[in-house]
Amino acid sequence: MLAYTLKRLAGVVPTLFILLTATFLLVHLAPGSPLDGDRPMPAEIRANLEAKYHLDEPLIQQYGRYLANTAQLDFGASYQYKDTSVNDLIATGFPVSLAVGGFSLLFALVLGIPLGILAAVRQNMPADYGAMGASLAGISVPNFVLGPLMILAFAVYNDWLPAGGLGGWQHYVMPVIALGTMYLAYVTRLMRAATIEVLRAPFIRTARAKGLSETRVFVVHVLPAALLPVISFLGPGAAAILTGSVVVEQIFGIPGLGRFFVTAALNRDYTLVLGITLFYGIIIIAFNLVVDVLYGWLDPRVTYR
Amino acid sequence: MARTGLSIAAGLTLVAVLTGCGGDESGFANRLAPAVAADGTKTLRYGNQTEPGTLDPHQASGVPAANVLRDLYEGLVITGADDKIIPGVAESWTISDDRLTYTFKLRSDARWSNGKPVTAQDFVYSLRRAVAPTTASSYADIHAPIKNATAIINNDKPPETLGVAAPDAHTLVIRLKEPTPFFLQTLTHPSSDPVYRPAVEQWGDSFTQPGHAVTNGAYTMDAWRVNERIRVKRNPYYWDNANTAIDRVEFYPIEDGNSELSRYQAGGLDWAATVPPAATARIKRHIPDQYHAVPTIGIAYLGLNMRHAPFADNRKLRLALSMALDRDVITDKILRGGQPTLYSAVPDTVRGYTPVEYDWQDWPDDKRKARARRLYHEAGYSAEHPLQAEYLYPSGGVGKTLGLVAVAMWREVLGADITPINQEWKVFLQTAREGYDTQIFWGGWIGDYDDPNTFFSIFNSKAALNYTGYDSPAYDTAQERSSHTPTGAKRTALMHKAEATLLHDAPIIPVWVYTYHQLVKPYVTSYQPSALGNYYSKNFDIRPGQDADGGAGGH
Numbered sequence: 042m043l044a045y046t047l048k049r050l051a052g053v054v055p056t057l058f059i060l061l062t063a064t065f066l067l068v069h070l071a072p073g074s075p076l077d078g079d080r081p082m083p084a085e086i087r088a089n090l091e092a093k094y095h096l097d098e099p100l101i102q103q104y105g106r107y108l109a110n111t112a113q114l115d116f117g118a119s120y121q122y123k124d125t126s127v128n129d130l131i132a133t134g135f136p137v138s139l140a141v142g143g144f145s146l147l148f149a150l151v152l153g154i155p156l157g158i159l160a161a162v163r164q165n166m167p168a169d170y171g172a173m174g175a176s177l178a179g180i181s182v183p184n185f186v187l188g189p190l191m192i193l194a195f196a197v198y199n200d201w202l203p204a205g206g207l208g209g210w211q212h213y214v215m216p217v218i219a220l221g222t223m224y225l226a227y228v229t230r231l232m233r234a235a236t237i238e239v240l241r242a243p244f245i246r247t248a249r250a251k252g253l254s255e256t257r258v259f260v261v262h263v264l265p266a267a268l269l270p271v272i273s274f275l276g277p278g279a280a281a282i283l284t285g286s287v288v289v290e291q292i293f294g295i296p297g298l299g300r301f302f303v304t305a306a307l308n309r310d311y312t313l314v315l316g317i318t319l320f321y322g323i324i325i326i327a328f329n330l331v332v333d334v335l336y337g338w339l340d341p342r343v344t345y346r
Numbered sequence: 347m348a349r350t351g352l353s354i355a356a357g358l359t360l361v362a363v364l365t366g367c368g369g370d371e372s373g374f375a376n377r378l379a380p381a382v383a384a385d386g387t388k389t390l391r392y393g394n395q396t397e398p399g400t401l402d403p404h405q406a407s408g409v410p411a412a413n414v415l416r417d418l419y420e421g422l423v424i425t426g427a428d429d430k431i432i433p434g435v436a437e438s439w440t441i442s443d444d445r446l447t448y449t450f451k452l453r454s455d456a457r458w459s460n461g462k463p464v465t466a467q468d469f470v471y472s473l474r475r476a477v478a479p480t481t482a483s484s485y486a487d488i489h490a491p492i493k494n495a496t497a498i499i500n501n502d503k504p505p506e507t508l509g510v511a512a513p514d515a516h517t518l519v520i521r522l523k524e525p526t527p528f529f530l531q532t533l534t535h536p537s538s539d540p541v542y543r544p545a546v547e548q549w550g551d552s553f554t555q556p557g558h559a560v561t562n563g564a565y566t567m568d569a570w571r572v573n574e575r576i577r578v579k580r581n582p583y584y585w586d587n588a589n590t591a592i593d594r595v596e597f598y599p600i601e602d603g604n605s606e607l608s609r610y611q612a613g614g615l616d617w618a619a620t621v622p623p624a625a626t627a628r629i630k631r632h633i634p635d636q637y638h639a640v641p642t643i644g645i646a647y648l649g650l651n652m653r654h655a656p657f658a659d660n661r662k663l664r665l666a667l668s669m670a671l672d673r674d675v676i677t678d679k680i681l682r683g684g685q686p687t688l689y690s691a692v693p694d695t696v697r698g699y700t701p702v703e704y705d706w707q708d709w710p711d712d713k714r715k716a717r718a719r720r721l722y723h724e725a726g727y728s729a730e731h732p733l734q735a736e737y738l739y740p741s742g743g744v745g746k747t748l749g750l751v752a753v754a755m756w757r758e759v760l761g762a763d764i765t766p767i768n769q770e771w772k773v774f775l776q777t778a779r780e781g782y783d784t785q786i787f788w789g790g791w792i793g794d795y796d797d798p799n800t801f802f803s804i805f806n807s808k809a810a811l812n813y814t815g816y817d818s819p820a821y822d823t824a825q826e827r828s829s830h831t832p833t834g835a836k837r838t839a840l841m842h843k844a845e846a847t848l849l850h851d852a853p854i855i856p857v858w859v860y861t862y863h864q865l866v867k868p869y870v871t872s873y874q875p876s877a878l879g880n881y882y883s884k885n886f887d888i889r890p891g892q893d894a895d896g897g898a899g900g901h
Contacts, residue, residue, distance in 0.1 A: 071773075072772070072773045072776055072777075073770070073771075073772025073773045073774075073775060073776045074772070074776065075772075077772050077775035077776055077779065078407060078408075078484065078775070079407075079408070079775075079790075079792075080407060080484065080485075080794075080811070081775075081779055081810040081811050082484045082487075082810055083487050083499075083810050084810070085499050085500045085501070086482065086483070086484060086486050086487060086499060089479040089480075089482040089486075089499070089501075090482040090484070092479075092482075093480070093482040118551065121399050122397070122399055122400070122572055123399055123400035123402065123405060123551060124400050124401060124402065124551055124552055124554045124555060125552070125555075125572060130572060133571060133572065134572075134573075189604065189605075189608070192605075192608045192612075193373070193608065196608060196611075196612040197373045197608050197611045197612050198373055200612070200613070203612065203614055204605075204608045204609040204611070204612035204614055205600070205605060205608070205609050205614065206574070206575070206598065206609070206614060207571075207574055291601070291602060291605070292602065292605055293605070294573075294574070294598065294599075294600050294605060294609070295574075296571055296572060296573035296574035297573075300573055301572075301573065304397075304573075307770070307771065307772070308772070309772050
């Protein structure tokens with residue numbers, strides 16, 4: 042397992058290098074420049090700016106400069122937010138995204154796993170229909186609908202929660218629900234399907250035949266097996282929840298990384314786009330690695346090579 | 347069946363929460379909860395659209411940055427009631443007879459937020475910095491009236507040659523290249539603000555950050571979290587601190603108009619800088635006293651590319667497109683935000699100037715349309731041979747709304763076949779700037795200073811913003827001469843000549859006057875509309891307990 046982990050880690054650097062190179066080329070090939078604004082500049086001023094940002098150099102030279110800085114973990118200055126560095130923006134934005142994303146994931150798991158089990162155990166009974174109906178609604182209602190609806194209900198028409206911004210725990214309630222609902226629905230459905238399948242498996246029948254108590258059968262035998270699909274969903278799910286929080290961050294005015302990512306792309310903020318892409322790349326690779334290792338730990342049939 | 351039923355039940359529950367529960371049914375019950383702390387500290391919470399890219403006054407651009415900078419820094423002159431120029435750091439000034447030398451007397455009690463005096467040397471340093479190529483300010487050219495500024499921008503002369511001098515600590519002398527009637531107006535722009543040299547030299551690009559920033563306005567930096575809020579606090583050394591009521595101002599970057607509105611409704615904002623057009627009717631019904639539509643010095647227009655066919659050398663066609671637009675329908679039925687229609691290049695919101703307008707603006711619709719059709723035919727187009735062209739607009743803005751309406755009007759009135767094309771904002775800017783592919787394109791411009799020249803100069807053949815490629819020696823001469831002629835009948839005549847020439851040649855189709863929409867809570871007192879959008883937080887107060895009629899309607 043150690044050898045496997047090391048082998049996977051060795052693949053990280055080339056992966057990131059390819060990611061970085063492709064992104065660098067793409068952002069620089071995209072039409073439009075970070076220097077284009079509502080107020081166009083006289084040619085001389087534009088030339089001064091291009092010189093300041095080294096945009097007047099050949100692309101290969103800019104690439105070399107960028108690579109050298111990145112190797113020292115310096116993502117450079119942001120074109121858009123001139124007073125801060127990309128490193129600072131990531132350092133302030135990521136904890137916020139992590140908090141909202143983490144709580145959303147927790148919300149999805151803590152509610153979704155029991156709901157899925159309940160639906161499986163009470164298959165084709167009202168509890169099952171209720172859970173599945175709700176999860177269908179959860180998957181169908183996008184967060185850009187759910188978010189504003191909740192704001193209207195709980196902040197505007199009733200004075201229960203703040204309408205947006207950062208502050209105490211109250212500020213996290215609606216964003217977490219808006220972001221987590223879809224994942225809650227996925228987890229519920231995955232858990233239900235997996236539990237139903239495992240309950241019918243021969244080894245459960247054997248366990249019951251051995252005379253184990255129903256609780257023991259469930260906790261020791263059913264649960265670990267039924268959790269596998271949820272675990273494998275967790276890797277991409279966690280990555281998606283972190284990178285996909287853009288809309289929720291926009292609606293609730295939360296200064297997370299997702300919002301930076303989108304505005305950076307729209308503003309052609311080359312350094313910020315590259316910095317966040319690389320950062321996300323590292324996160325996604327790390328999540329997938331953790332999940333793969335966790336998977337084998339839960340399922341004895343999986344071997345690492 | 348059962349599943350659907352349950353989903354519907356869940357949906358109905360949400361709707362019930364939305365509409366019932368004894369809550370506030372209109373959503374507009376005044377949450378009169380101003381941010382006044384137990385110790386009396388007053389905080390103004392301001393919806394500020396987008397996050398300023400920088401708070402370096404010499405590099406900043408855009409309205410949101412200017413809103414913050416007005417509180418942080420004070421220039422030689424500022425604007426007061428009715429947007430008149432009033433003393434800022436300069437308590438008085440004299441202008442030489444040849445109108446080339448401005449001598450400012452600085453107030454002796456002006457202080458930086460660290461207690462150090464604001465001196466004439468600070469302004470010399472700052473103005474040099476504003477034009478220096480190393481600063482690479484996109485607004486450097488606003489200082490072009492100052493002697494040698496253009497040569498410095500072009501790297502032909504060192505910044506030290508700029509026509510600014512400080513004979514003593516409280517006297518600043520600025521020498522101009524040519525007489526410039528709007529020079530004082532350019533000094534109200536943030537790029538004329540002073541910056542604190544030791545802070546700039548010590549911290550470089552991050553001199554604007556809390557803890558680093560030293561400012562000379564009524565406020566100074568307290569906290570800044572990008573995309574969350576900028577908080578400024580009282581500058582204890584500000585010369586007029588005794589008359590400043592608001593202790594702190596928080597600027598929230600909320601791009602989405604609907605999010606901003608709900609935060610305003612929920613009581614999280616005292617001031618919203620935009621109003622979603624779809625909500626305007628509801629707002630006017632429920633909180634008319636909090637809603638302010640203020641036409642500003644900005645124009646929305648459609649540009650016609652004069653470099654290529656079909657618009658090159660076809661004045662009649664350009665005019666036909668302009669006359670075919672029913673601007674009243676566009677402003678009253680589509681925009682519905684109190685925008686005045688525009689039939690000139692300069693909006694009448696600019697002080698001290700009466701624009702030349704198209705005489706057909708008052709014609710009956712039938713007559714105007716008939717003339718448009720006649721011009722269209724004379725231009726060589728007909729039902730059998732309709733005009734085919736593209737209208738280019740940036741995605742996700744009012745350019746789309748306008749475009750779709752204009753395209754329909756052109757089809758209905760002229761039978762022209764115009765295809766709307768959208769491009770993402772930065773791509774649009776590049777396409778428009780290069781001017782190879784554009785035919786009809788969206789254009790908007792908010793003036794940099796309160797003078798007609800901020801509009802006339804953009805259509806000069808040498809101007810960077812002249813995306814139409816309009817190149818008229820007669821226009822250029824009139825515009826350039828008017829920019830150096832002292833205020834008076836002669837200058838007005840030159841400006842009228844420039845505007846009449848432009849309207850005659852019709853490189854643009856003026857459509858409406860940009861209008862700011864604000865929501866201001868009634869407990870924010872002393873609100874006065876500003877066409878320039880120049881609101882200084884130091885002029886406001888928060889008076890809890892003010893009822894709806896108390897503050898906002900005011901003066």
